[in-house]
Structures are given as structure tokens and as C-alpha cells.
Amino acid sequence: MSAAEENAAILEVADMRVWYGTRGDPVRAVDGVSFSIGAGETLGLVGESGCGKSTLGRGTLGLLPPMASVSGSVRYDGRELVGMDPKELRDMRGPELGLIFQEPMTRLDPLQTIEKHFRETLRTHEPDLDDDEVRRRSLEALAGMGIPPTRFKQYPHEFSGGMRQRIMIALALVLNPKVLIADEPTTALDVIVEAQILGILADLRRNFDTAVLLITHNLGIVAEACDRVAVMYAGEIVEQGDAREVFAEPAHPYTRELLRATISLETTGLNYIDGAPPSLIDPPPACRFHPRCPNAMAVCAELAPEETTGGGGQRVRCWLNGPEERIPEGGREPLEREEIAAAEEA
Numbered sequence: 264m265s266a267a268e269e270n271a272a273i274l275e276v277a278d279m280r281v282w283y284g285t286r287g288d289p290v291r292a293v294d295g296v297s298f299s300i301g302a303g304e305t306l307g308l309v310g311e312s313g314c315g316k317s318t319l320g321r322g323t324l325g326l327l328p329p330m331a332s333v334s335g336s337v338r339y340d341g342r343e344l345v346g347m348d349p350k351e352l353r354d355m356r357g358p359e360l361g362l363i364f365q366e367p368m369t370r371l372d373p374l375q376t377i378e379k380h381f382r383e384t385l386r387t388h389e390p391d392l393d394d395d396e397v398r399r400r401s402l403e404a405l406a407g408m409g410i411p412p413t414r415f416k417q418y419p420h421e422f423s424g425g426m427r428q429r430i431m432i433a434l435a436l437v438l439n440p441k442v443l444i445a446d447e448p449t450t451a452l453d454v455i456v457e458a459q460i461l462g463i464l465a466d467l468r469r470n471f472d473t474a475v476l477l478i479t480h481n482l483g484i485v486a487e488a489c490d491r492v493a494v495m496y497a498g499e500i501v502e503q504g505d506a507r508e509v510f511a512e513p514a515h516p517y518t519r520e521l522l523r524a525t526i527s528l529e530t531t532g533l534n535y536i537d538g539a540p541p542s543l544i545d546p547p548p549a550c551r552f553h554p555r556c557p558n559a560m561a562v563c564a565e566l567a568p569e570e571t572t573g574g575g576g577q578r579v580r581c582w583l584n585g586p587e588e589r590i591p592e593g594g595r596e597p598l599e600r601e602e603i604a605a606a607e608e609a
């Protein structure tokens with residue numbers, strides 16, 4: 264990323280750690296993650312289930328359970344969110360920091376019409392809006408999600424589950440947040456609604472310069488909807504950069520495996536990466552991916568990789584990409600794996 268782009272970042276997360284559990288061995292769900300998003304930019308966050316994506320999304324907005332401990336820095340528009348007064352942070356959620364979660368944290372109130380939900384949401388943050396304006400903005404947000412104006416005065420139970428999810432999304436978007444964190448917003452929905460949501464996100468960026476963190480396990484969505492991509496493995500970001508460059512020239516073996524699994528899913532219906540994701544209580548030392556890595560070298564089990572720049576300008580943490588002078592003598596030898604060594608001895 265160029266210095267100019269870096270300066271324009273509206274959201275900057277630096278060295279964030281989120282550990283669950285205070286006594287005993289904590290789950291290190293997010294372990295030293297840094298990224299930034301510029302106004303009008305969409306960053307896709309991908310990685311296998313359990314690698315810490317949702318924790319990162321919630322942690323960014325200060326929405327973690329009390330048993331989670333957070334460190335590092337989250338700067339939004341120059342203000343530090345980590346450690347901010349909870350009330351101040353709550354007021355920023357909605358108009359400035361928007362969120363769409365897989366399982367909505369708030370539910371629609373069964374006793375209130377959809378109209379009432381929108382009026383309250385808008386008036387809470389923009390008290391001076393008149394009725395016409397409330398109506399116009401609400402219907403526009405609903406129309407974007409495929410909900411016709413004829414249904415504005417209906418109650419939540421009159422809608423299907425999928426429609427309620429779309430109404431929740433419209434409620435998050437009606438405030439035109441400056442930053443939007445969308446955690447697998449389309450996973451439970453069909454492809455037509457998925458396309459609508461991706462269209463809406465594109466409109467938000469265009470019209471309101473919204474910065475979007477789009478969490479998904481679908482690399483196709485990233486290719487279609489994201490400017491940049493961050494690949495997460497076992498609590499760490501292992502590669503991030505321009506989405507096209509990263510997909511054209513992935514520098515980290517884990518990114519290559521993810522891409523391979525996606526392509527084989529499309530062509531053969533098989534979708535797996537050998538081995539299971541590691542425990543986040545006691546993750547593998549040095550490079551966390553080394554036990555599953557098809558290209559692991561001796562150094563990978565000994566030293567944590569440093570961040571380097573890949574061929575597509577991306578930032579990557581993998582010894583294959585150097586830096587050469589930090590790799591100890593013999594470090595480039597193929598990794599001797601214990602199970603292989605044990606099998607040979609037998």
C-alpha cells in the first residue's frame with residue numbers, strides 16, 4: 264500500500280489480540296493482527312471456520328463478551344476505540360460503525376411494525392428528520408433489499424426468515440455508516456439475494472464512501488466484491504494485498520490451498536485442505552501453518568515468519584518469500600516431519 268493510501272485509511276487496526284478466557288490457557292482467537300481500510304474501499308477477510316474472523320470483526324467494534332480480553336489499537340477516523348467509554352462507543356455504532364452479523368445480535372421486536380423499527384433507528388441518530396424523509400430513506404433501504412413498500416406497515420411475523428434477515432440488513436444500512444463490518448452477510452441467503460446484497464454494498468461505497476470489511480469464506484465473493492483481501496489462518500493474517508494480485512499470484516501456501524480447494528469444489532465437488540485447523544489454545548510454534556504446509560522447510564518449525572512483500576505487492580508471512588538473510592544455515596531444507604520420521608524408523 265502506498266503512503267497516500269495509508270493516510271486515507273478510515274479504520275486502522277494494529278497488533279490486535281483477542282484472547283478468550285482469563286484463567287487457565289486462553290483461546291488466542293486473534294493474535295497480533297494489523298490491517299487498514301480506506302474510505303470507499305472493501306477488504307475481504309477469508310479463512311477456514313474457527314480461524315478468528317468473527318472475533319476480529321466483533322473486536323473491532325468493541326462487541327465481545329466480557330470474558331474476552333482485547334489489546335492493540337483500533338483507530339477509527341483518528342479516534343481510538345480500544346478502551347473507549349462504552350456509551351460513547353455505543354453511540355458511534357449505527358451511524359458511523361455499522362454491522363451486519365450472521366446471527367443478528369439484536370432482533371426485530373415482534374410488537375412493532377417495520378416502519379416503527381426504521382423510524383426509531385433513524386430518529387435515534389438523526390432526531391431532526393421529518394416524517395417524509397424517514398419514510399423515503401426507509402423505503403429506499405428496503406427496496407434495495409427487495410422488500411416492497413406495501414409491506415412497510417407489517418409486523419415481523421408476517422415475513423419469512425430470509426426476509427427478516429434482509430430487513431435487519433436494511434436497518435443497518437439506512438444510516439449510511441462510514442465503516443461497515445459484514446460478517447458472512449450472504450451465507451444463509453440464496454444467490455439472488457446474495458447478488459442484491461453485494462450490489463447494495465457497492466452502492467454504499469460509491470455513494471457514501473463507506474469502508475467495508477467483508478468477512479466470508481467464499482473466495483468468489485471476494486474476487487467479485489473486494490478491492491483487497493486478507494487471508495487469516497489460526498488467529499493471524501498470513502497474506503494481504505490487492506485482491507486481483509493475490510489471486511493471480513498467491514504468495515502463501517495457505518492462500519494457494521484455499522484457492523485450490525475453491526476451484527476443486529467448483530469442478531469436482533471436493534473441497535478440503537489436508538489436515539485440520541490447529542487448536543488456538545496451543546497453536547503450533549513458529550509458522551502456525553507448518554504442520555499442514557505442502558512446502559514446509561526446516562526454518563518454518565523454528566522461527567515465526569516475518570512480514571515481507573510478495574510478487575504482487577502483497578504483504579506475506581512465509582519463509583518461502585524470505586527474507587533470505589534471516590533464514591539460518593540449512594533452514595531451506597525440507598521440513599522433516601515427526602510422523603514421516605517415525606514411519607521411516609518403523
Ligand SMILES: Nc1ncnc2c1ncn2[C@@H]1O[C@H](COP(=O)(O)OP(=O)(O)O)[C@@H](O)[C@H]1O
Pocket residue numbers: 283284290292310311312313314315316317318319328543
Ligand atoms: N465466546 C467465546 N468463548 C470462547 N471461545 C470462543 C468464543 N467465541 C469464539 N471462540 C473461539 O475462538 C476461535 C475463533 O472463533 P471465530 O472468531 O468464531 O472464528 P471464525 O469466525 O473464523 O469461524 C475458535 O476457536 C472459537 O472456538
Ligand SMILES: [Mg+2]
Pocket residue numbers: 316317318
Ligand atoms: Mg464466523
